[in-house]
Amino acid sequence: MNERMKILKLLEEGKINAEEAARLLEAVNESETKKKRGFFIHGVESFSDMMSDMMGSIMSASFKNHTETERVKASGKKKLQFKGISGDLELNGIDTEEFVIRKDGIAKILEEDDALLVKTISGDVTIDVPKKIDLEVKGISGNLILNNIDGNIEVKSVSGDINGKGLSGTFEGEFVSGDVELEYERVDGIKIKARSGDMVLKIDESVEAEIEIASVRGRVRCELPLKNVSEKGNYLRGILNTPKSKIEIKNNHGSVILE
Numbered sequence: 001m002n003e004r005m006k007i008l009k010l011l012e013e014g015k016i017n018a019e020e021a022a023r024l025l026e027a028v029n030e031s032e033t034k035k036k037r038g039f040f041i042h043g044v045e046s047f048s049d050m051m052s053d054m055m056g057s058i059m060s061a062s063f064k065n066h067t068e069t070e071r072v073k074a075s076g077k078k079k080l081q082f083k084g085i086s087g088d089l090e091l092n093g094i095d096t097e098e099f100v101i102r103k104d105g106i107a108k109i110l111e112e113d114d115a116l117l118v119k120t121i122s123g124d125v126t127i128d129v130p131k132k133i134d135l136e137v138k139g140i141s142g143n144l145i146l147n148n149i150d151g152n153i154e155v156k157s158v159s160g161d162i163n164g165k166g167l168s169g170t171f172e173g174e175f176v177s178g179d180v181e182l183e184y185e186r187v188d189g190i191k192i193k194a195r196s197g198d199m200v201l202k203i204d205e206s207v208e209a210e211i212e213i214a215s216v217r218g219r220v221r222c223e224l225p226l227k228n229v230s231e232k233g234n235y236l237r238g239i240l241n242t243p244k245s246k247i248e249i250k251n252n253h254g255s256v257i258l259e
Helices: 002-012 018-033 047-059
Strands: 069-073 079-086 089-094 098-103 107-112 115-120 125-130 134-141 144-147 150-159 162-175 180-196 199-203 209-217 220-222 227-232 235-240 245-253 256-258
Touching: 002 018, 002 079, 079 089, 079 125, 089 134, 098 107, 098 115, 115 125, 134 144, 144 150, 199 245, 209 220, 209 256, 220 235, 245 256
Parallel strands: 079 115, 079 134, 089 125, 089 144, 134 150, 144 162, 150 162, 162 180, 180 199, 180 245, 199 256, 209 245, 220 256
Antiparallel strands: 069 098, 098 125, 107 115, 209 235, 227 235
């Protein structure tokens, strides 16, 4: 990671260009791939593969835009895709079709079909998005904040805490480390796999879902009125109202709490 950050720092300072940085990062990836296997669990892609994929897509475009705030009028966009190496990300759902992007680093913004793509190397980013939007977020290091989003959310991250409020729809997450706290008003489906970090999921008692929670080394607690409960050690299964949707959480090292 230190070698990669040195390369990214040289790129940000203009001492090497994007093509040179891509070649150096590729060399680092090839070296580390031989040494590391199985960094992620339950099918999560390896750190080297994730870094290589992200850097390949990021480096494919020239980073020339250093503007702190950008307004993108992208009506009809149904999805936001974000890829970042380091830095915090905050996504706020508002009643508009305009995307407002505030950043303190370099970024590339692209439009592809029905999606808006935002790619960053470093620096914190805050984006106002339409409330009804699908999200795909991939990040190496940094915290993620989600506010008032109604849609399908997919998150893959290596480190950093995740906090969400006023959410509706589906959530699929694969994490290595970091605490997670999500508040859902409507649940169409939730599936989370993690290696370490505590999790808190807050949902309304009117939600209809089959719930299955497991932790290898951590406590499992549910404060919701479940029926048909099956509980053993750090495993819990039950139904909240009706099994209309599915909530599945698996954690290796950390607690899982449903409120």
